[in-house]
Amino acid sequence: xxxxxxxxxxxxxxxxxxxxxxxxxxxxxxxxxxxxxxxxxxxxxxxxxxxxxxxxxxxxxxxxxxxxxxxxxxxxxxxxxxxxxxxxxxxxxxxxxxxxxxxxxxxxxxxxxxxxxxxxxxxxxxxxxxxxxxxxxxxxxxxxxxxxxxxxxxxxxxxxxxxxxxxxxxxxxxxxxxxxxxxxxxxxxxxxxxxxxxxxxxxxxxxxxxxxxxxxxxxxxxxxxxxxxxx
Numbered sequence: 001x002x003x004x005x006x007x008x009x010x011x012x013x014x015x016x017x018x019x020x021x022x023x024x025x026x027x028x029x030x031x032x033x034x035x036x037x038x039x040x041x042x043x044x045x046x047x048x049x050x051x052x053x054x055x056x057x058x059x060x061x062x063x064x065x066x067x068x069x070x071x072x073x074x075x076x077x078x079x080x081x082x083x084x085x086x087x088x089x090x091x092x093x094x095x096x097x098x099x100x101x102x103x104x105x106x107x108x109x110x111x112x113x114x115x116x117x118x119x120x121x122x123x124x125x126x127x128x129x130x131x132x133x134x135x136x137x138x139x140x141x142x143x144x145x146x147x148x149x150x151x152x153x154x155x156x157x158x159x160x161x162x163x164x165x166x167x168x169x170x171x172x173x174x175x176x177x178x179x180x181x182x183x184x185x186x187x188x189x190x191x192x193x194x195x196x197x198x199x200x201x202x203x204x205x206x207x208x209x210x211x212x213x214x215x216x217x218x219x220x221x222x223x224x225x226x227x228x229x230x231x
Contacts, residue, residue, distance in 0.1 A: 034186065036084060036094060042164030043096060046125060050197030051225065055084045059187035077102070077160065077184065079116065082230060086183040089176055094185060097172050101161030108152035129168040147174040194225040
């Protein structure tokens with residue numbers, strides 16, 4: 001009889017531990033962090049296709065009270081921050097880009113050089129695939145080239161102007177406009193896994209093909225990028 005009670009008590013302890021852990025994980029994944037995968041090369045070289053990120057959803061959270069302010073960072077979005085947001089063109093899709101202009105900023109690009117409020121901005125993070133910048137007199141056509149010249153344009157209240165670091169391969173505010181501040185979901189925090197998703201063709205969706213894809217993660221893993229903090 002005592003053994004049965006002991007077994008029931010042990011089972012109950014394990015059940016409560018599992019339930020508490022599940023609630024904690026649900027809370028964290030709902031309010032604190034979000035898993036995010038980089039699907040395109042618009043943020044190369046900072047973020048690569050196949051990077052798996054944890055996004056800090058509390059990075060820009062505004063405390064509702066004084067006591068919450070003691071625990072929340074209450075950090076303002078700054079120029080050059082990398083942010084994850086709901087794409088204005090389809091709120092079911094999450095994008096990641098770099099903040100270029102804040103509300104009220106005047107943004108202009110002249111032959112690939114960025115000017116914010118008429119001052120040239122140093123951008124050591126950006127890259128261009130094409131060798132030469134197009135002249136300012138060329139017609140802007142995002143279907144064939146890539147916003148070497150843009151603006152000037154003023155960021156409206158409650159909005160951000162964002163661009164990808166891989167300027168010749170990024171559909172961003174130059175193409176589809178501003179990002180409402182309400183769409184911001186958080187800031188990339190750490191790369192928890194990364195694999196070379198661009199090496200070879202994508203596999204089909206059959207069970208056997210998905211298993212092969214899963215097993216291919218190990219030789220394709222970029223071990224040096226794992227647990228890299230994104231800043």
